[in-house]
Amino acid sequence: MIVVTLTKVPKSLKGDLTKWYQEIQTGVYVGNVSARVRDALWDRIMENIGRGEATMVYNAQNELGYQFRTTRQDRQVVDFDGIPLMMHLKEATGGVKHGFSDAAKFHRAKVMMRNAGGKSHPSTKKLTAVSLDIETTGLDAVKDAILSIGAVKRGPDGQMVQSYQLIKGAQEIPAGITALTGITSEQLNEKGVSLTDGLRTLQAFVGDMPVVGYNLRFDEGFLRAAFKQVGQPSLSNRFIDLMPLVKKSNKFLDNYRLETVLADYGIENTSPHHALSDAQATFSLASKLKEKQLF
Template sequence: MIVITLTKVPRSLRGDLTKWCQEIQTGVYVGNVSARIRDQLWDRIMRDVGNGQATMVFNAQNEFGYQIRTTRIDYEVVDFDGIPLVKRLNRVEGPVKHGFSNAAKWRKAKKFTQKRVLSDNTISFISLDVETTGLDVSKDQIISIGAVKKSADGVKEKFYEFIKSDKKIPENITKLTGITNSILENEGVELSEALLKLKEFVEDTPIVGYNLSFDDKFISMAFRNLNESDLSNKLIDLMPVVKKKNKFLDDYRLGTVLEKYEIENLKPHESLSDADATMKLAEKLIKNGDLEI
């Protein structure tokens, strides 16, 4: 048996879950599926959760008889001698600066993405994308970071780093991204070095992304694991902007959206190529009056 709780997720995800589970209360789903279907459901949740939150509890052979997965970044599931425990994380160190928490960042992102006013084209902003070994922020790792910065005068700079990993990259990830263990070993840098370079690159410039909560969760977790301060940039997710403007797309994967806006992405699932395509998407949304940075 599995129990899934959802908060502030897209309706499409709720609809997908009702194919396998029964909604016994708003946002609470119960089902009895195989381990394979359970893992596929979690992959779908991680892909489509957007700015919302999700937690899954399922049967497992441990002392408690169950295991926990969650997308929440204020909690961490830890294994204590085979017992799953939920640890509440205190991410605030020193004086609280208003507007720099993740909740505040997403409120600001929602506020700005819902405005349908043509933005000043002289605004500088950055598009960001990461590739990872999987979808679980508590277990998987960042293996590449790509970003494109557009300056106020229209000049673009690019940032691209492979990240060394102490784990073998799953075959499906290599097939999807083209990234191999050999590439990471020969061309990769340590995560701490990549994050430092990323901070220097983004400075205080606004950041856009597609399904940006996914990238932000992995980057935030990486900074936390290194005991470093997180990025405090303004974050703007393009996915809700696109969904509001285009209500009848077959799906809202980046590839589908780029095709809708006639944007070519030569290397899908390469972080730099995805970041470049996302930059072009943001520029089109600005031009159409659907986005303000």
């Protein structure tokens, strides 16, 4: 049994969910689908949720018999000795954008005119999020493995902080992947850490901050499978995929590959297909999108 609650989401998303779940009350959906379909539907919710909120509860093999996910900014899913708990946060993470009424827009326009003399505009606020990118042996989150994890954020002093890990694994790295990423089996054996240690380090680095990425559904799917593989609870942070935002604001690009988008925004990526370099470039992209108030 799966229960999904939605608030303030686009009508199109609600209509989409009724193909799989039954709406038993406004914003409350109940259904019984496979874990694979469930995860795919959660990805669809995350992609189309807009500024709304979603919570999913589903059967799981733990002491309570269920697990949950949520996008709520005032809650965080935590694991307490194998028991999932919903922790109330004193301060909501991620921030909520207000002022979408006509009156608010008119007021904002007046403020912009007053600030035209050189005062700072609210859109210049610095991005508070972790940019994430991973490299893998292939495209299948179930069969393939994570090779490296790169993450970037801004520290309390305003300086950029980074995390980069090579992940040891039992799989042979395909020659095409080595040519693309530069990662070899020898590098993993010499410098790599275990998947368990790598995920723990990532969790500590991310904390409760929102996570941004480009085509983030891909990374999120691999991370979810990896956390499941090592028996750890997955990240419950808010995930913000920049690809849909770029597609919405830049409708006439030739394509939406990361390198094309970065070039359009004037961002240099010194080492494409290197997890840390991609994460750094994606952080710059996220900062520019935030300046445009796209999230």
